[in-house]
Amino acid sequence: MTRDKEKKTSLTDIASLGEFGLIDHLTKGIRHFHPETLMGVGDDAAVIDCGPLVTILTKDLLVEGVHFDIVYTPLKHLGYKAIVVNLSDIYAMNALPKQVFAGIAVSRRYSLEAVEELYAGMMLACEKYKVDLAGGDTTTSPSGLFLSITATGQAEKEQVVYRSGASPMDLLFVSGDLGAAYCGQLVLQREKQAYKANPDVQPDMGNYAYILERQLKPEARRDIIELLHQAGVKPTAMIDVSDGLASEILHICKRSGVGATIYEEKIPVDQRMAQTAHEFNIDPTTCALSGGEDYELLFSINQKDYDKIKDVKTIHPIGHVTEASQGANMFTSSGQLIKLTAQGWDPFGKKER
Amino acid sequence: MTRDKEKKTSLTDIASLGEFGLIDHLTKGIRHFHPETLMGVGDDAAVIDCGPLVTILTKDLLVEGVHFDIVYTPLKHLGYKAIVVNLSDIYAMNALPKQVFAGIAVSRRYSLEAVEELYAGMMLACEKYKVDLAGGDTTTSPSGLFLSITATGQAEKEQVVYRSGASPMDLLFVSGDLGAAYCGQLVLQREKQAYKANPDVQPDMGNYAYILERQLKPEARRDIIELLHQAGVKPTAMIDVSDGLASEILHICKRSGVGATIYEEKIPVDQRMAQTAHEFNIDPTTCALSGGEDYELLFSINQKDYDKIKDVKTIHPIGHVTEASQGANMFTSSGQLIKLTAQGWDPFGKKER
Numbered sequence: 001m002t003r004d005k006e007k008k009t010s011l012t013d014i015a016s017l018g019e020f021g022l023i024d025h026l027t028k029g030i031r032h033f034h035p036e037t038l039m040g041v042g043d044d045a046a047v048i049d050c051g052p053l054v055t056i057l058t059k060d061l062l063v064e065g066v067h068f069d070i071v072y073t074p075l076k077h078l079g080y081k082a083i084v085v086n087l088s089d090i091y092a093m094n095a096l097p098k099q100v101f102a103g104i105a106v107s108r109r110y111s112l113e114a115v116e117e118l119y120a121g122m123m124l125a126c127e128k129y130k131v132d133l134a135g136g137d138t139t140t141s142p143s144g145l146f147l148s149i150t151a152t153g154q155a156e157k158e159q160v161v162y163r164s165g166a167s168p169m170d171l172l173f174v175s176g177d178l179g180a181a182y183c184g185q186l187v188l189q190r191e192k193q194a195y196k197a198n199p200d201v202q203p204d205m206g207n208y209a210y211i212l213e214r215q216l217k218p219e220a221r222r223d224i225i226e227l228l229h230q231a232g233v234k235p236t237a238m239i240d241v242s243d244g245l246a247s248e249i250l251h252i253c254k255r256s257g258v259g260a261t262i263y264e265e266k267i268p269v270d271q272r273m274a275q276t277a278h279e280f281n282i283d284p285t286t287c288a289l290s291g292g293e294d295y296e297l298l299f300s301i302n303q304k305d306y307d308k309i310k311d312v313k314t315i316h317p318i319g320h321v322t323e324a325s326q327g328a329n330m331f332t333s334s335g336q337l338i339k340l341t342a343q344g345w346d347p348f349g350k351k352e353r
Numbered sequence: 354m355t356r357d358k359e360k361k362t363s364l365t366d367i368a369s370l371g372e373f374g375l376i377d378h379l380t381k382g383i384r385h386f387h388p389e390t391l392m393g394v395g396d397d398a399a400v401i402d403c404g405p406l407v408t409i410l411t412k413d414l415l416v417e418g419v420h421f422d423i424v425y426t427p428l429k430h431l432g433y434k435a436i437v438v439n440l441s442d443i444y445a446m447n448a449l450p451k452q453v454f455a456g457i458a459v460s461r462r463y464s465l466e467a468v469e470e471l472y473a474g475m476m477l478a479c480e481k482y483k484v485d486l487a488g489g490d491t492t493t494s495p496s497g498l499f500l501s502i503t504a505t506g507q508a509e510k511e512q513v514v515y516r517s518g519a520s521p522m523d524l525l526f527v528s529g530d531l532g533a534a535y536c537g538q539l540v541l542q543r544e545k546q547a548y549k550a551n552p553d554v555q556p557d558m559g560n561y562a563y564i565l566e567r568q569l570k571p572e573a574r575r576d577i578i579e580l581l582h583q584a585g586v587k588p589t590a591m592i593d594v595s596d597g598l599a600s601e602i603l604h605i606c607k608r609s610g611v612g613a614t615i616y617e618e619k620i621p622v623d624q625r626m627a628q629t630a631h632e633f634n635i636d637p638t639t640c641a642l643s644g645g646e647d648y649e650l651l652f653s654i655n656q657k658d659y660d661k662i663k664d665v666k667t668i669h670p671i672g673h674v675t676e677a678s679q680g681a682n683m684f685t686s687s688g689q690l691i692k693l694t695a696q697g698w699d700p701f702g703k704k705e706r
Contacts, residue, residue, distance in 0.1 A: 011464030011465065011466050011467070012464055012465035012466060013461075013464065013465070015461070016465075017465065022465070022468070022491055023489075023491055025465075026468065026469065026472045026491065027486070030476070030485075030486050032485040032487070033483045033484065033485055034451050034452070034483075034484075034485050036451060036507070037451070037452055037485040037487050039487075040452075040485060040486070040487035040488055041486075041487065041488050041489070045488070046452065046454065046487040046488040048408065048451070048452060048487075048505065050403030050404060050406055050408060050507075051403060051404045051405060051406065052404060053403055053404065055401065055403060055408050055505075057410075057452075057454065057487075057488065057503070057505065058488070059412075059454050059456055059488065059489060059490055059501070059503050060456070060490050061456040061457075061458050061490045061492050061499070061501060063458050063492060063493070063494050063495070063499070064495070065494075065495040066458070066492060066493050066494065066495065067492070098387050098389060098390070098401070099387070099390055099393075099399065099401060099410075101399065101410065101412050101503065103412055103413070103414040103501050104414075105414050105416050105419075105499065108366075108368070111364030111365055111366065112364065112365035112366070112369075112370065112375070112378075113364050113365060114364070115375070115379065116379065119379045123383070130386045130387075131386065131387075132383075132385040132386055132387050132390040132393060133380070133383050133393070133394075134385070134390050134392075134393035134394065134399040134401075134410075135393055135394050135398070135399040135410065135411070135412065136394070136412060137412055137413050137414045138375055138376055138379065139414050139416060139419060139420070140416070140419050141416050141418075141419065141497075141499070142416070142417070142418040142419065142496070142497060143495070143496055143497070144494075144495060144496070146414070146416070146458065146494070146499050146501075148412070148414055148456050148499075148501035150410070150412050150454065150503045152401065152408075152410065154389070154403075
């Protein structure tokens with residue numbers, strides 16, 4: 001009748017594997033029955049063959065106390081962000097999102113009005129990105145708020161870009177700027193502590209508007225997908241930057257069987273992020289490499305396509321793809337070559353941040 | 354900085370709306386941008402146009418302490434059931450499931466081995482029903498286990514069966530037998546209490562094998578979909594029985610704009626369920642109408658199709674569709690006509706069970 005397996009001491013702590021280790025471990029025995037399953041576990045999204053078109057599908061869980069802190073996350077922003085981060089995965093496949101499905105589990109602590117606010121944020125994202133909120137599931141939770149979003153998209157089969165297509169000599173680009181979302185979180189955490197110490201002090205967040213927006217209300221880079229399409233450039237590999245630049249580069253290297261070299265001075269950082277990073281005594285490059293939640297796009301292109309996009313202001317060449325034997329490295333501004341390691345965000349907390 | 358909206362006393366308790374009320378309320382403003390979204394909120398699953406075929410998509414959240422009690426739910430069974438209940442939604446659209454996507458949030462209380470057991474159950478269901486576990490998301494939770502499953506399927510567009518197609522004079526059928534899963538849960542809850550009182554007493558569950566299996570390891574009725582296909586019968590409306598027969602009949606009535614009359618003596622109940630219901634001083638019919646989690650199929654057919662399936666042993670005619678003005682009613686075995694009300698399972702606990 002009773003089953004206390006999780007309490008035995010000889011069992012393995014999940015944290016010892018980390019998020020990607022756990023997923024690799026659990027999914028290694030999976031076999032597919034259907035030829036329509038063109039891509040399962042292992043990319044930004046799954047790809048399902050539907051004839052001339054493919055359906056792209058991704059899903060994400062957002063858990064209170066793990067992915068967001070309800071004290072400083074307005075519910076409308078949370079709803080918006082929950083949709084956007086899934087759309088970002090669809091764009092990262094070079095596809096256009098079409099439908100989203102929202103699963104919500106809320107504790108009794110949340111009123112109807114709170115759930116409405118969450119929904120309003122989701123609907124706002126749906127309006128902005130022109131996707132259909134086409135279903136879901138709403139239920140109760142014993143404690144906390146859980147969001148489970150599924151997004152679907154479409155693409156022509158030969159237009160889909162996987163993580164696995166990068167080749168040596170390809171150029172690596174990243175959109176926008178990196179590290180700001182992480183700095184925004186640092187500010188919010190600091191203000192939460194200050195508020196706990198003295199609730200009467202109202203913080204002035206005005207100076208942090210940009211980095212806070214990057215944390216609380218990120219956008220998915222539909223514009224980059226459109227721009228590449230218009231320029232006639234199909235990336236050889238692409239991924240969205242959700243766990244930090246280093247982690248995403250390592251994903252492309254692993255899936256494509258390649259190495260990569262990037263240049264610290266080429267990594268796009270916003271001055272407002274750099275200033276805040278210094279306030280916290282953190283190197284801005286560390287924020288860009290390991291911060292995560294930027295939802296920018298990292299992609300590789302064949303060198304022959306360089307001229308087609310070299311004048312675009314919103315994307316930045318940061319390095320190139322190499323042979324696998326060279327590993328993934330960064331030339332620092334001071335001329336050192338350092339190995340990139342996955343210091344991205346890990347919900348199982350294997351490492352310190 | 355701080356936001357305490359959910360604590361204000363003038364706000365609305367979610368429980369006052371109930372699950373379906375909440376979903377109706379939240380989704381009433383939804384508009385679709387894409388003609389491919391053939392069906393969004395409002396049926397067992399969403400339907401997405403992909404050319405000659407349609408993609409069917411459904412998702413479900415399963416929450417520890419709400420949908421399952423980890424004390425008496427073996428994790429392997431839980432994984433199996435989590436997949437099966439989603440496949441059941443795909444079959445209820447008269448489609449064949451193809452892919453599933455699993456989102457799992459687990460607290461530190463769960464070991465890797467526990468999550469492996471859960472995965473083993475999911476994989477077993479995937480093997481049995483020949484579906485591809487094609488993606489997902491694994492993360493941590495501050496407390497408890499949350500499962501979010503998305504399932505996709507395919508069908509020819511004109512073969513999809515919605516809840517909305519029933520017409521007066523159609524016949525209502527249900528597969529298998531009803532109420533056993535609920536009785537299984539009653540037994541498990543009773544034994545949990547007995548175990549708490551005296552952990553040394555090992556319960557003898559042998560007599561309850563059938564109803565326990567119905568609760569812990571339900572199956573989806575692929576066989577019924579195949580059988581109807583072979584008989585050349587396309588139901589006019591269909592739904593799976595997850596919340597109890599009464600609730601599902603009311604869903605079909607609402608979506609189809611019809612009424613329904615069913616006959617108590619025609620409702621299929623298993624003798625082992627009836628015996629247990631009597632032990633608990635509950636009417637077996639109440640278990641069938643309101644118990645839920647049977648994952649049988651309720652469907653309506655045009656009378657002209659009756660001869661094609663009248664000899665099938667695994668489906669049972671229970672009544673017929675009427676004009677909407679007549680409402681949804683049941684003739685009891687003692688000859689009374691009573692109104693059917695949705696006493697199905699409600700995670701927000703509006704009503705007593």
